[in-house]
Amino acid sequence: MSTHGWSNPTHGLAARLLGALALVVLAGGLTAWLVAGAVGPAVFHDHMIEAGLHEETPAVLHAEEAFRSSSALALTIALSASVLASLAVSLVLTRRISLSLRTLATAATRVAAGHFDSRVATPRLGDEFEQLAQAFNDMADRLRESDALRRRLLSDVAHEVRTPVAVLNAYLEAVEDGVESLSPETLAVLRDQGSRLTRLATDLASVTRAEGGDLVLVLQPASAAEIVERARAAAQEQCAARGVTLDVEVEPDLPPVTVDLDRIGQVLANLLENALRHTPPHGEVVISATRAEEHTVRLAVTDTGEGIEAAHLEHVFERFYRVDTARDRYHGGSGIGLAIVRAIVTAHGGHVRASSRGPGTGARFEVDLPALEPRTAERPRRQEPRTS
Secondary structure, eight states: OOOHHHHOTTTSHHHHHHHHHHHHHHHHHHHHHHHHHHHHHHHHHHHHHHTTOOTTOHHHHHHHHHHHHHHHHHHHHHHHHHHHHHHHHHHHHHHHHHHHHHHHHHHHHHHHTTOTTOOOOOOOSOHHHHHHHHHHHHHHHHHHHHHHHHHHHHHHHHHHHHHHHHHHHHHHHHHHHTSSOOOHHHHHHHHHHHHHHHHHHHHHHHHHHHHTTOOOEEEEEEOHHHHHHHHHHHHHHHHHHTTOEEEEEEOTTOOOEEEOHHHHHHHHHHHHHHHHHTOOTTOEEEEEEEEEETTEEEEEEEEOSSOOOGGGGGGTTSTTOOOTTTTOGGGSOOSOHHHHHHHHHHHTTOEEEEEOSSTTSOEEEEEEEEBOOTTSOOSOEEEOOOOO
């Protein structure tokens, strides 16, 4: 982006603004001079006649001429001084405005070039300029955070892809060299790593679509008991295979919620998969539904697994964020499941949070959903994707 226009005094905003203000001041001064010259002598003449003086006497004529000349001289001096003072004030003002806008343009140029640390100071030229400066600084902050997230996401994706690709390449080279044969064990490893790549791609597409507002929700009234039972039925076999007890606790007389059953099912499935991944055999996982507030239903998944340190709780819903124990990549997850949970819950107008008393004490994930108002018509409705 070029800033050549700012350095040209002929076309710069300061010169144009100063010229416009000068024209306004000159027009006002000329108008005042003409009106005073036309009205003043006539009013003075009427006063002289009312005082009983004759119209054509030398004294009256001389007084009127003296009034006209003195008025013209006084108006000329006063208007000249006011024009100079106004131009001086206008010059200071236009220079401050021009400097503030030039600083903003320079900072915008730096941001456009990728320097997201650029900021502008408060110009102190009024609320509008202060709001503009604050909006620019907020935009730069968001761009810096987005750029940092993009860099970390690319790094994490590269790291996640590198391991299965390396395993695939190693086994394929071993098969080519005759070191390994296509035994059922080798095929199982290759299939597992291929599934891992597929799961990573699917999860990335899901969370990107959800966070970008492109998630289509088919909303319909549903009871918390129905949602919990569907989640229990889907996870029962997996829990039994891992030797983990799965229990259900549903508070009676809960109001219905308006949800996309498939998407909320995906939320609970991801939370249950996360709980099972970090709960040892003979542990317990509980799916519960309670009333959090008057118009809020809370779905929760609680486990007796590894737990999470307090410092990591606010980050567990970020893409690829891992804790050394509770979020270790070798447990088999893609590192995106909880990010998908947050995106889907947010799309429903709800909130999700994680809590734990520390390592070895288990973890609890709560999903708060707005309850259905009694007057709301009970018919399915489709929520179209939001546009940016």
